[in-house]
Amino acid sequence: xxxxxxxxxxxxxxxxxxxxxxxxxxxxxxxxxxxxxxxxxxxxxxxxxxxxxxxxxxxxxxxxxxxxxxxxxxxxxxxxxxxxxxxxxxxxxxxxxxxxxxxxxxxxxxxxxxxxxxxxxxxxxxxxxxxxxxxxxxxxxxxxxxxxxxxxxxxxxxxxxxxxxxxxxxxxxxxxxxxxxxxxxxxxxxxxxxxxxxxxxxxxxxxxxxxxxxxxxxxxxxxxxxxxxxxxxxxxxxxxxxxxxxxxxxxxxxxxxxxxxxxxxxxxxxxxxxxxxxxxxxxxxxxxxxxxxxxxxxxxxxxxxxxxxxxxxxxxxxxxxxxxxxxxxxxxxxxxxxxxxxxxxxxxxx
Numbered sequence: 001x002x003x004x005x006x007x008x009x010x011x012x013x014x015x016x017x018x019x020x021x022x023x024x025x026x027x028x029x030x031x032x033x034x035x036x037x038x039x040x041x042x043x044x045x046x047x048x049x050x051x052x053x054x055x056x057x058x059x060x061x062x063x064x065x066x067x068x069x070x071x072x073x074x075x076x077x078x079x080x081x082x083x084x085x086x087x088x089x090x091x092x093x094x095x096x097x098x099x100x101x102x103x104x105x106x107x108x109x110x111x112x113x114x115x116x117x118x119x120x121x122x123x124x125x126x127x128x129x130x131x132x133x134x135x136x137x138x139x140x141x142x143x144x145x146x147x148x149x150x151x152x153x154x155x156x157x158x159x160x161x162x163x164x165x166x167x168x169x170x171x172x173x174x175x176x177x178x179x180x181x182x183x184x185x186x187x188x189x190x191x192x193x194x195x196x197x198x199x200x201x202x203x204x205x206x207x208x209x210x211x212x213x214x215x216x217x218x219x220x221x222x223x224x225x226x227x228x229x230x231x232x233x234x235x236x237x238x239x240x241x242x243x244x245x246x247x248x249x250x251x252x253x254x255x256x257x258x259x260x261x262x263x264x265x266x267x268x269x270x271x272x273x274x275x276x277x278x279x280x281x282x283x284x285x286x287x288x289x290x291x292x293x294x295x296x297x298x299x300x301x302x303x304x305x306x307x308x309x310x311x312x313x314x315x316x317x318x319x320x321x322x323x324x325x326x327x328x329x330x331x332x333x334x335x336x337x338x339x340x341x342x343x344x345x346x347x348x349x350x
Contacts, residue, residue, distance in 0.1 A: 002032055002056075005314050006087040006096035007307070009038035009046075010065040011103020013300050019102065020046035022307025027055035029308065032315055035060050035096055037087040062086040068300055072106030076114065084108055088115035091293045098314035100285065102298035102307065109145055109288060109297075116293040119323060121330030124149065125290035126157045127229070127297065128164055129236060135220030139165045139174070142226075144233035145288065151194040154178070154226055158199055159333070160289040160326050161224040162206055167320040168287075168313070169223075177212030177222035179231065187211055195226070202333060285310035287317055289326065294318050 007023045009016045016038055024047070027034045033056040036043050040061040047057060063081040075082060084107055090096035092115045101108050109125065118125065128141035139161045146153065158176050165174035178195050180188035185196070188211060199208040212222045214235070227235075285298035285306070294317040298310045 001319065003097040003315050003318055004033045004035060004095070005098050005100060005311050006035045006037055006060075006090040007311065008083045008087045008099075008101035008103050008108075009036040009043045010062070010083040011101040011108070012298065012302050013068065013102075014302070015102070016043050016046050017049075018302060018304050019307055021050050022302070022304035023100075023311060024050050024052050024055045024057060025304060026308040026311035027052075027057055030312055030315055032056070032311070033058065034311060035087070035090060037062050037090070038083045039063075039065065060086060060090065066104050066107045068104050070104055070107060072104070072110040075104065075107040076110045082107075082111070084111045085115065088112050088295075091295075092116050097318045098294035098296065100296045100298065100307070100310045100314050102285070102300055102302035102310070105144065105297055105300075108295075112288060112291055112293075112295050116291045116295070118290055119292055119327050119330070121327065121333075122156055122160070122290035124153045124156070125288050126160060127232075127286050128161055128289050129232075129286045130169070131217060131239075133218045133220040136171070136223075137169060138217065138220070138223055138225055139169065140217065140225045140227075140232065140236075141289065142229040142232050143236045143286065144229050146229040148230075149228040151191055151198060154191070154195045154228065155198045155202075156290070156330070158195075158208070158224065158226045159202075159206060159329055161226060163325045163329060164287060164289060164317075164322055165223050167322045167325055168316050171223045173207050174223035175207055175209045175221070176224040176226065177209050177216065179225055179227035180211040180213065183211050183213060185210060205329075205332075285313060287313070287322075289322075292323070294323065 009019045012019055023034045035058045037060045040059055043059050062083040064079040066075040066079055066082045066084050084103055087099055088111050091099045124146050126142040127145040128139050129143045131138050131140055141157050141161045162174050162176050165171045178192050180192045285296040288295045294314055296310045296314045298306055
């Protein structure tokens, strides 16, 4: 099935050059049609520079561009013909099957919620990052879409993450854990304990294994790790900083000694394999789960390789019918698990 993927050509630190190059590579590699949305003269110039032979590419003009530091609400109200909004409308109107952007995350989320709306049974969308671990990869959500959440939201995140892991990542029966300060059942705050109680009530279909700790982000103990967007975003950025700093320290030490430089030459293959395993561009982007449409959000610094993989992930999301599965699973849940009262233990006791 050939899909039509709308790509925000003006979103990202290196737009439109990197976006166009990656989108064309994706169209060649995956066989889908890519709709490049943005300021037509600039987009067309990049298409001509790269060359689009063998790729199904269409250019859709948008009058405005949302800056990377622009407030989300401001962009939503004042730039109704931005590349983000036009690309989102293509999906909403059925002219495209999925949306991809490496632009302003807040503006992307705000425009997608307005243009697409939320699936039945979902109160909040969630950003789901994919992280490498010792056994494969883990889906981790939410990593920034929601700062303040209720237990019912986190239960919804768990279900969406479970279905995404199974449908797109290919894990047969994903193990779901709630990020807490200890593995024991009683550990955590009132909200995490309530989330755990509700996930147990979902039954074996969700495969809830209990609490997981920060060290389990990479241990492989859980295939889906659930937390609120505040904790997720802070932790994700800390991990990125540690990774970048470790790489910098390693390069500095290699450059100081000729023997280390010689050893590095011998290990070039291992270094390349390691980079492919851990670098964000190999995972393309993160899905915004819970929308009435497929949407992948890339890193602001996305390279052409990252954009190519983001388009691939968008296509997999659609082909695996992830949204249909989320909607169907929400409808099967027992009453009160993802809706109803969100009172914590302390509030219920009053």
